[in-house]
Structures are given as structure tokens and as C-alpha cells.
Amino acid sequence: MSPRRSAADALGTRQRIVARGLWLASEEGLEGVTIGRLAGEVGISKAGLLGHFGTKQALQLAVVDAAAELFAREVPGRVRGVGSGLRWLRAACEAWVSYLERGVLPGGCFFTAAAAEFDGREGPVRDALAGLDSLWQRDVRTQVRRAVRAGELSADTDPDQLVYELVGIMLALNHFLQLRRDPEVPARARRAVARLLGEAEPGGQ
Amino acid sequence: MSPRRSAADALGTRQRIVARGLWLASEEGLEGVTIGRLAGEVGISKAGLLGHFGTKQALQLAVVDAAAELFAREVPGRVRGVGSGLRWLRAACEAWVSYLERGVLPGGCFFTAAAAEFDGREGPVRDALAGLDSLWQRDVRTQVRRAVRAGELSADTDPDQLVYELVGIMLALNHFLQLRRDPEVPARARRAVARLLGEAEPGGQ
DNA sequence: CCTACCGATCGGTAGG
DNA sequence: CCTACCGATCGGTAGG
Numbered sequence: 001m002s003p004r005r006s007a008a009d010a011l012g013t014r015q016r017i018v019a020r021g022l023w024l025a026s027e028e029g030l031e032g033v034t035i036g037r038l039a040g041e042v043g044i045s046k047a048g049l050l051g052h053f054g055t056k057q058a059l060q061l062a063v064v065d066a067a068a069e070l071f072a073r074e075v076p077g078r079v080r081g082v083g084s085g086l087r088w089l090r091a092a093c094e095a096w097v098s099y100l101e102r103g104v105l106p107g108g109c110f111f112t113a114a115a116a117e118f119d120g121r122e123g124p125v126r127d128a129l130a131g132l133d134s135l136w137q138r139d140v141r142t143q144v145r146r147a148v149r150a151g152e153l154s155a156d157t158d159p160d161q162l163v164y165e166l167v168g169i170m171l172a173l174n175h176f177l178q179l180r181r182d183p184e185v186p187a188r189a190r191r192a193v194a195r196l197l198g199e200a201e202p203g204g205q
Numbered sequence: 206m207s208p209r210r211s212a213a214d215a216l217g218t219r220q221r222i223v224a225r226g227l228w229l230a231s232e233e234g235l236e237g238v239t240i241g242r243l244a245g246e247v248g249i250s251k252a253g254l255l256g257h258f259g260t261k262q263a264l265q266l267a268v269v270d271a272a273a274e275l276f277a278r279e280v281p282g283r284v285r286g287v288g289s290g291l292r293w294l295r296a297a298c299e300a301w302v303s304y305l306e307r308g309v310l311p312g313g314c315f316f317t318a319a320a321a322e323f324d325g326r327e328g329p330v331r332d333a334l335a336g337l338d339s340l341w342q343r344d345v346r347t348q349v350r351r352a353v354r355a356g357e358l359s360a361d362t363d364p365d366q367l368v369y370e371l372v373g374i375m376l377a378l379n380h381f382l383q384l385r386r387d388p389e390v391p392a393r394a395r396r397a398v399a400r401l402l403g404e405a406e407p408g409g410q
Numbered sequence: 411c412c413t414a415c416c417g418a419t420c421g422g423t424a425g426g
Numbered sequence: 427c428c429t430a431c432c433g434a435t436c437g438g439t440a441g442g
Contacts, residue, residue, distance in 0.1 A: 010427085013427090026325070027325040028325060028326075029234070029236075029322060031234075031236075031237075032236075034419080034420065034421085035420080035421060035422085036419065036420070036421085037419095044427070044428090045427075045428060045429080046421085046422085047422085047423080047424095047427080047428070047429080047430095048427045048428065049427095050421085050422070050423095051427070054422095055421080055422080056420095056421060056422090106325070107324070107325040108324070108325075112321060112380075113321045113322075115380065115383075115384050116317060116318045116321035116322070116380075116383075117234060117318075117321070117322065119312070119313070119383035119384045120231070120232040120233060120311070120312040120313075120383065121233075129384070130384050130385065133384060133385075134385075158396075160389075160393065161393050161396060161397070164377055164381070164390070164393045164394075164397065165373075165374070165377070165397050167377045167380065167381075168370075168373030168374050168375075168376055168377030168378075168397070169370070169373050170373075171373055171376035171377055171380055172369055172370070172372045172373030172376055173373075175317075175320065175321075175372065175376055176369070176372075178320075178321075178324035178325065179320050179324045179334070179335050179338060180335065180338075180339075184365075185369070188365065188366050188369045189369075191363075191366060192366070192369065192370050192373070215411090218411090239435080239436065239437085240436080240437060240438085241435065241436070241437085242435095249411070249412090250411075250412060250413080251437085251438085252411080252412070252413080252414095252438085252439085252440095253411045253412065254411095255437085255438070255439095256411070259438095260437080260438080261436095261437060261438085
């Protein structure tokens with residue numbers, strides 16, 4: 001009775017585990033995703049769950065991967081085809097704000113929470129988080145440089161400085177959304193982005 | 206032999222526990238400050254430690270209190286007497302950046318880390334963190350209003366917007382310091398503050 | 411402040 | 427994928 005699932009079944013189970021783990025991690029932190037609890041929520045045994053990953057660290061890395069895929073789908077994935085330089089930056093920041101505003105994950109931005117949780121430790125999980133953080137900022141910086149070369153942003157723009165300030169806006173957005181549930185805060189994020197990217201007050205909400 | 210310590214001894218022990226707990230919490234999170242581990246580091250038994258607080262939650266609240274005192278000493282405490290309005294804002298932001306730059310706590314800003322850890326939960330710890338967060342921003346907002354009234358900041362300044370952006374700068378500072386240990390990042394924070402508070406490039410490093 | 415203890419849960423393994 | 431189990435640690439209590 002229900003022995004030997006197929007490889008497709010096993011993959012499906014694995015995806016369910018990781019998706020639920022990501023959900024949980026955004027609310028309770030990556031360390032709060034314990035094997036026993038996650039197994040209970042997915043409806044399998046601890047040993048069954050562990051069979052998919054081997055160790056808790058491998059499970060954590062799988063959750064980090066899933067978070068990276070979700071972010072890639074929600075932010076850069078939504079602005080593919082809008083062009084480059086300033087147009088890309090404006091669209092990407094709007095997608096970024098919208099992603100946080102819609103509360104795609106119940107606990108807000110997974111990376112912010114996980115970075116705060118793991119930045120004092122060492123090992124592959126911290127390295128994966130830091131690497132993904134760097135990669136995304138590299139993409140943003142590249143588009144800032146293009147915007148400067150195209151004359152869309154002032155020639156004396158410091159790309160690293162602009163990236164720093166955009167990241168700050170998003171960190172503050174996540175911070176206030178999670179800690180205060182203040183519904184006015186996405187509008188503040190949009191206003192701050194508009195000021196940095198040389199736009200007038202944003203037209204649409 | 207060594208029974209019945211005096212009330213002063215007990216207070217001293219309590220302070221040692223809380224100080225070590227704050228240290229630990231900044232690196233590993235407030236939930237990572239377990240009773241057994243903290244007792245071991247302080248050199249007393251679990252039951253002895255728990256006698257000072259009763260529950261883990263009371264210990265956590267004591268650590269939050271200690272963090273609030275440290276911040277009050279390091280930031281607003283350093284700018285008492287520099288005046289109000291824009292002078293206060295510039296001095297307070299410099300103290301804030303300096304506090305993070307010097308790495309007073311090994312894991313960076315306790316409140317940022319604890320807020321990220323507890324913002325998805327409910328209860329007195331979350332409430333204490335959110336309340337302290339609000340209080341500090343209220344102080345900053347008050348000084349923004351004074352600066353506007355005094356004509357030191359543009360009359361169309363939105364105080365909440367400015368507070369939002371200042372918080373973002375500090376969150377980004379902590380984020381990059383902890384995740385990348387990039388020594389250039391305090392200079393970026395100072396540049397961002399200077400731009401918001403209408404200063405030229407900061408003179409001193 | 412201590413020793414001694416409680417039930418629950420942790421990550422993980424053995425063996426199927 | 428399961429049951430059954432491991433040692434370690436969790437928060438907390440009893441009693442002194």
C-alpha cells in the first residue's frame with residue numbers, strides 16, 4: 001500500500017515541502033523551520049522529509065533557492081522587455097514595492113529576515129544569502145550605469161550610492177509593513193524612489 | 206559557603222546576565238538566547254538564572270530594555286545640548302551612523318535584528334520592540350517639524366517621509382555592514398543623510 | 411543561588 | 427516513504 005512513489009511523486013513532495021518551508025521561514029525565520037514541525041504540516045514523517053534533503057542545512061539551502069526563484073519571478077521577471085536604463089529601474093522598483101505591498105509571503109521579504117538572522121553566523125546558508133543579495137544589486141547597478149551613459153540620470157551619479165539608497169527604501173518598506181502594518185508606507189516608498197529616479201509624484205497608486 | 210548573596214550582589218548578577226544576553230542576542234537573535242546557554246556563559250545554573258526573571262519571556266523583555274538603554278546612551282544621549290531642529294537632526298544621524306560603524310554590539314543593531322525576528326509573532330516582546338521603534342521615530346519627527354518651522358528645512362517637507370528615508374538609510378547601513386563588512390558603507394550613509402538634510406559633502410570622515 | 415528532575419522537542423540514524 | 431529509536435537540549439519546576 002502506497003510504497004515506492006514514482007520519481008515525479010517524489011519531486012512533487014519535495015516541492016510541497018520547500019514551498020511550505022519558505023512560507024514558514026518568512027514568518028518564523030529560517031531556523032524556526034524545524035524538521036518535525038515542517039513534516040507535520042506537510043503530513044509526512046520526519047525521516048521521510050529528511051530523506052529528501054539529508055540534513056537541515058540542505059533543507060535551508062533549498063528554501064533559500066526557492067526564495068530566489070520567487071523573487072526572480074516577481075521582480076526582475078516582471079520587467080523583462082520594458083527596456084533598459086532608467087525605464088528598467090523605474091519598472092523594477094515599482095515591481096519591488098508591489099511585491100512587498102502585496103504580501104506575497106506572509107512574513108514579508110524572506111531575504112531581509114534571513115539576512116538579519118544569518119549575518120552573524122558562518123557557513124553555506126549565510127554565503128548563499130549574501131551571494132544572492134550581491135547578485136541582485138549588481139543587476140541594479142548595471143542598469144544605473146546604463147541610465148547614466150544614456151544621459152537619463154545625472155552624469156555625476158554614483159551607482160553604488162544610488163543602489164545603497166534604493167535598498168534602504170525597500171528595507172524600510174519591509175520594516176514598517178511588518179512592524180506597523182501601516183498602509184501608507186508603500187506610498188512613501190514610491191515617493192522616495194521617484195525622488196531618486198528623477199520622476200514627479202507618481203501618478204498611479 | 207557562599208549562600209544568601211546580598212541584594213546588591215543579586216542586582217550585579219542580574220546585570221551581568223542581561224548584558225551578556227544582549228551581546229548574544231545581537232549575534233544569534235533573541236530566541237537564540239537560551240536559558241541553559243546563557244547560564245553556562247555567565248557561570249551559574251539554569252535555575253539560578255531563571256530565578257532572576259521567572260520566564261524566558263521576562264528575560265527577553267529585560268534584554269530589550271537593556272538594548273533601549275544602550276541606544277539611548279549612544280545616540281540621543283550624545284546629542285543632548287547640541288540644540289534642536291536641523292542641528293539636532295544632523296548630530297543625531299551622525300551619532301546613529303557612528304554607533305553602527307563602531308560595532309558597539311557584535312551583531313549590529315539589536316533592534317533591526319529583533320524586529321525582523323519578532324515582527325511575525327504576537328505578544329509583549331513584539332509590542333515592546335514596536336513601541337520603542339515608534340518612540341524613537343517620534344523624537345526624530347518632532348525635530349524635523351521644528352526644523353521646518355525654523356525654516357531650516359524646506360516648508361513642503363513631509364516629516365513622515367523624511368523619517369522614513371532616514372530609517373531606510375540606517376537599515377541599509379546595518380544590512381551592508383553585517384552582510385558584507387564593506388568599510389565604505391558608512392560613508393554612503395553619511396552622504397545619503399547629507400543629501401536629505403541639505404548639507405554639502407560631509408567634511409570629516 | 412544549588413541539585414535533581416520533568417515532558418517536549420530538537421536534528422539525525424537504523425533498518426526496512 | 428515508514429516505525430522506532432538515539433543523545434542533546436529546550437523551558438520550566440520542586441525543594442532546599
